[in-house]
Amino acid sequence: MSSEIKRIAVLTSGGDAPGMNAAIRAVVRSCAFHKLECIGVYRGLQGLVEGDFIELGPRSVKNLINRGGTFLKSARSADFRTKEGRQKAHNNLKKANIDALVVIGGDGTFTGANVFIDEFSFPIVGIPGTIDNDINGTDYSIGYDTALNTVVQAIDKIRDTANSHNRLFMIEVMGRDAGDIALNAGIGAGAEEILIPEEEMGREKLLKSLKRSKESGKTSTIVVVAEGDQIGKNIFGLANYIQENLSEYEVKVTVLGHVQRGGSPSCYDRVLASRLGVGAVDALIRGERGVMIGISHKKVVSVPFIEAIQGDNEIDIELIRVADITSV
Known part of the structure; x- marks a missing residue:
């Protein structure tokens, strides 16, 4: 010593x-x-x-x-x-x-x-x-592990209402410049799209993917967005863009915020x-x-x-x- x-x-x-x-x-x-x-x-x-x-x-x-x-x-x-x-x-x-x-x-x-x-x-x-x-x-x-579980549980609950109303839910999770929470929680919760700062998807590519999901028979969609993703000015602006170009979906936004930091x-x-x-x-x-x-x-x-x-x-x-x- x-x-x-x-x-x-x-x-x-x-x-x-x-x-x-x-x-x-x-x-x-x-x-x-x-x-x-x-x-x-x-x-x-x-x-x-x-x-x-x-x-x-x-x-x-x-x-x-x-x-x-x-x-x-x-x-x-x-x-x-x-x-x-x-x-x-x-x-x-x-x-x-x-x-x-x-x-x-x-x-x-x-x-x-x-x-x-x-x-x-x-x-x-x-x-x-x-x-x-x-x-x-x-x-x-x-x-990190606790936050992931908190996010997955929240998305599971949101999916219930998404399925009930034929809605597209965009869910913003924490992560600043890192997409670990978004990527892992998105996979764990079965999200249709995951937007992370490390991989620039682009708005047009996102629209095409969402249209394919609709054509494949999906009646609801979950999109998980890392807060550091730069595909739109912010998640609300991106949601408006999708709504304007994909009118068959009713788009809702949920920002999980600091609930991800709390809990046992x-x-x-x-x-x-x-x-x-x-x-x-x-x-x-x-x-x-x-x-x-x-x-x-x-x-x-x-x-x-x-x-x-x-x-x-x-x-x-x-x-x-x-x-x-x-x-x-």
């Missing part, structure tokens, strides 16, 4: 994701197992700047593994983007005798952590927590969060810093922040082919 590491802080930053509480729990209990002290930081990177800390022990995190969101809260921090703000954060860490930090979040969180390491040479390890699953170097991020984490996310939380403390004990703890081919791995931030998490081409085949 590194003699320098005696007190580890943990925080959650960026958008919340189901399973973050399970990851915090794993970090806290892993610290207790190794006889290290653990400190919680409220409100993410902003909490570092303001010194909003709390002592955490094994009983502090009881009954958390099944709860969505993050009990440590999360917040964007304009202060941390400044040199002065980061200096305050470093001073607070030193004042509290904190030797290392575990950050749970996405690429923005890791970018800030990487800058902090460069400036102060402070040991930081990251855990990917985002429903978008857009972090390079890990097969899955915490919250799935078993997969609870286990993943637990593995990555333990892995983060293990990495700090080994003397690692500036790395994200991810999962690759079912193994826990360490990935440099710079690779996680700058790399491209490519869409699975095979899934696109599966979607095309199964939607005929």
